[in-house]
Amino acid sequence: MRKNNIKFTCLVIVALSVSAVELGCEREQKSAPKKQQKKKEEKNKYSETKMLMGTVVQMDVCLDQAGMSEIKSAYEDAWKRLKDVSERMSLSGSLSDITKLNHSAREAVSVEEDTYYVLKRSIDFSRSTKGAFDVTVWPLMNLWRKSERNNVVPEKLLIRRVQFAVGFENIQLLGNHRVRLLNQWSKMDLGAIAKGYAVDEAARVFRQHGIERFFIDAGGDVYAGGRNCSGETWQIGIRDPQDGSKIIDIVKVEHQAIATSGDYEQYYEIQGQKWSHIINPVTGYPQKGVISASVIAPTALEADALATTLCVLGGVSGTEHIDALTDEPRASLIITKLPSGDIKRYESAGYKEYKHTE
Numbered sequence: 001m002r003k004n005n006i007k008f009t010c011l012v013i014v015a016l017s018v019s020a021v022e023l024g025c026e027r028e029q030k031s032a033p034k035k036q037q038k039k040k041e042e043k044n045k046y047s048e049t050k051m052l053m054g055t056v057v058q059m060d061v062c063l064d065q066a067g068m069s070e071i072k073s074a075y076e077d078a079w080k081r082l083k084d085v086s087e088r089m090s091l092s093g094s095l096s097d098i099t100k101l102n103h104s105a106r107e108a109v110s111v112e113e114d115t116y117y118v119l120k121r122s123i124d125f126s127r128s129t130k131g132a133f134d135v136t137v138w139p140l141m142n143l144w145r146k147s148e149r150n151n152v153v154p155e156k157l158l159i160r161r162v163q164f165a166v167g168f169e170n171i172q173l174l175g176n177h178r179v180r181l182l183n184q185w186s187k188m189d190l191g192a193i194a195k196g197y198a199v200d201e202a203a204r205v206f207r208q209h210g211i212e213r214f215f216i217d218a219g220g221d222v223y224a225g226g227r228n229c230s231g232e233t234w235q236i237g238i239r240d241p242q243d244g245s246k247i248i249d250i251v252k253v254e255h256q257a258i259a260t261s262g263d264y265e266q267y268y269e270i271q272g273q274k275w276s277h278i279i280n281p282v283t284g285y286p287q288k289g290v291i292s293a294s295v296i297a298p299t300a301l302e303a304d305a306l307a308t309t310l311c312v313l314g315g316v317s318g319t320e321h322i323d324a325l326t327d328e329p330r331a332s333l334i335i336t337k338l339p340s341g342d343i344k345r346y347e348s349a350g351y352k353e354y355k356h357t358e
C-alpha cells in the first residue's frame with residue numbers, strides 16, 4: 001500500500017492546522033490588525049512535534065495559562081500517553097493488545113482498560129452504522145494488500161471466502177477487561193479509531209494540568225481545546241483532496257474535534273488503478289467515490305471513526321447518518337468524485353455553522 005511519507009503528512013498538518021490568519025498572505029496585507037493578531041498569537045504559543053502512530057503529531061499550547069515548568073510537564077505526560085495508547089493499539093509489537101488478540105486462536109485475552117474501551121466504542125459504531133465501520137476488517141485489508149503485491153484484483157469468490165472472518169459480532173467483550181475473538185480467522189485493525197482516541201487522551205492530560213487552550217493535530221485527527229492563543233476560535237483548513245496545496249474550506253471549532261479521511265493519501269495500486277484503503281466490509285471491496293470526508297464531533301475518537309465510516313456510506317447516506325445524530329452538535333463535509341470526473345459536495349445540516357465565511 002502506498003503510504004503517505006512525512007512530507008505528504010506535513011502537508012496535511014499545514015492544511016488542517018493553519019489558522020485563517022496564518023493562511024492568507026493576501027488577507028494579512030489588507031489588514032494590519034490581523035497581522036498584529038498573528039504576531040500576538042505566535043508569541044503566546046508553544047509548540048512541540050514528534051513522529052508517532054505513523055504520522056507527525058503537533059501539539060500547540062497557549063503560554064499565558066501556566067508556568068513553563070507546568071507546560072513542560074504537561075507535554076511530557078501527553079507524549080507518554082500518546083505513546084502508550086499507540087503501543088497498545090498498534091498492529092505489531094510485544095506491547096500491543098491487538099497483536100495478542102490477533103494471535104489468540106479464540107482464547108480470551110486480558111487487555112488494558114484503554115483497548116477494552118476503544119473496542120466497546122468500535123462495536124457501538126458498527127451497530128449504529130450497520131457494519132459500515134468494522135474493526136475486524138483486517139483480513140480484507142490483508143487480501144487487498146497481497147493483491148497489490150501480486151498486481152491482480154482479487155476474485156469475487158476469494159473476497160467472499162475472506163469475508164467470513166469479518167464481522168464485529170466475532171468480538172466478545174467479557175468481564176475484567178478480557179476479550180475473545182470468536183472466529184479464529186478474525187483479526188482486528190484499530191487504524192480508523194485509535195488515533196482519535198489517543199488525541200482525546202492527550203487533550204485530557206493537558207486539562208489535568210490546568211491547560212484549556214491547546215491544539216493537537218495527529219496527521220489529520222485534530223482536537224482544538226478552547227480558543228486560540230489570541231483569544232479567537234481555532235480555525236482549521238480542510239485540504240482540497242484534488243490539490244493538496246489548496247484548502248477547500250475553513251472551519252471554526254472550539255472544544256471540538258475534526259478528522260478527515262480520504263483515498264488520496266493511502267491506497268492500493270493494482271494494474272495502474274487506485275483502490276481506497278477504506279474497505280466496505282459488507283461488499284468486501286474498497287469504497288469508491290468518496291475522495292474526502294471530514295467530521296466535526298465532540299471527541300476525536302468519534303470524529304475519526306465517523307470520517308472513516310462516511311467514506312463507506314457515501315455522500316447521501318453519510319450525510320443522513322450525521323444529520324440523524326442529534327444528541328450533540330456534529331457536522332460533516334463529504335466530497336465525492338463521479339466516474340465522469342465531476343466533483344460533488346455534501347454538507348450536513350449543521351455544517352454551515354462551522355464554516356468560516358469572510
Ligand code: AMP
Pocket residue numbers: 132133134135137141189190191192193260261262277278279280281304307308312
Ligand atoms: P482513517 O485513516 O481513520 O480513515 O482509517 C483508515 C484505516 O482504517 C485503514 O487503513 C484500515 O486500517 C482501517 N479500515 C479500513 N476500512 C475500515 C472500515 N470499514 N471500518 C473500520 N476500519 C477500517
Ligand code: MG
Pocket residue numbers: 191192193259261303304305306307308
Ligand atoms: Mg478514522
